[in-house]
Amino acid sequence: MPELPEVEAVCRIVERALRGRRIVSAHIFRRRICAPQTPEAFSKLVAGRRVTSIERRGKNILIHLEGLTLLAHLRMTGNLHSIAGGALAARLRPVTVSAHLLLDDGRTLVFDDPRGLGAMRALEAGSLAKVLASVGVDPLAPDFTPDRLRSLVRSSRAPIKLLLMDQHKIAGLGNIYAAEALYRSRIDPRRPAHSLSDLRLARLHRAIVAVLRQALPSATRAYRRPGAFAEAESFNPAVYGREGLPCRRCRRPIRRLQQGGRSTYLCPHCQR
């Protein structure tokens, strides 16, 4: 579910739960979540360490500990939240919970994940740097400039929507916000990336930033309820999921097509 705004919302929740805390112990309920590390190795690495800071890079959540970083990724259905209680909570946990981190204030950070595709690995500085080197520019960071976008598209003949969703290039846009940004900048998602004029790229850059910023408050609200997911209804997409409904600009029907095996929504009249 989560794209950049939702991950940012989760980050703030994690920040509040973990600031100044020490991790007493880690409990893995799905081995996949920390693969290729074993749950035993993961727990041993993490137990007893103090949290120093929380950071987001694209859709990755970085929980910096003393001498180690937890790299968490929510994938499609992951969520992190904190609950009261420690060891007892583990026995009452829903089957969807992948991991618990027990904290020194008696609370527990829960990694909940119905589909179980999420990940949380413990990395020392060297391997963390390697992973982060392959993460693209964060569209809400200051170094995401129109020039940067231009240099990214120049080398690619891929459809612009696929480029926007390529986390090695731009980290944070997913299927919804890529579609929304293209609609807002009136660009056809099928356009080869390198074919966009500087004027269109400038519009696209503005649209990406605007769409993400606009989504932040509703994402934050949606995730503030404990255990809740950000629902699609938490904001009103202009095109995403609106197949057959009238375009808000020209009233012609929104169309759906497949790109890279996933649904893309567009107004063929407004987006060129």
Next chain:
DNA sequence: AGTCACCTGATT
């Protein structure tokens, strides 16, 4: 560069 597997749950 395009397709698929990884999972599970909701919807048609």
Next chain:
DNA sequence: AATCAGGTGACT
């Protein structure tokens, strides 16, 4: 029963 899902990496 079949299809869809807001992600990603490993395949061909």
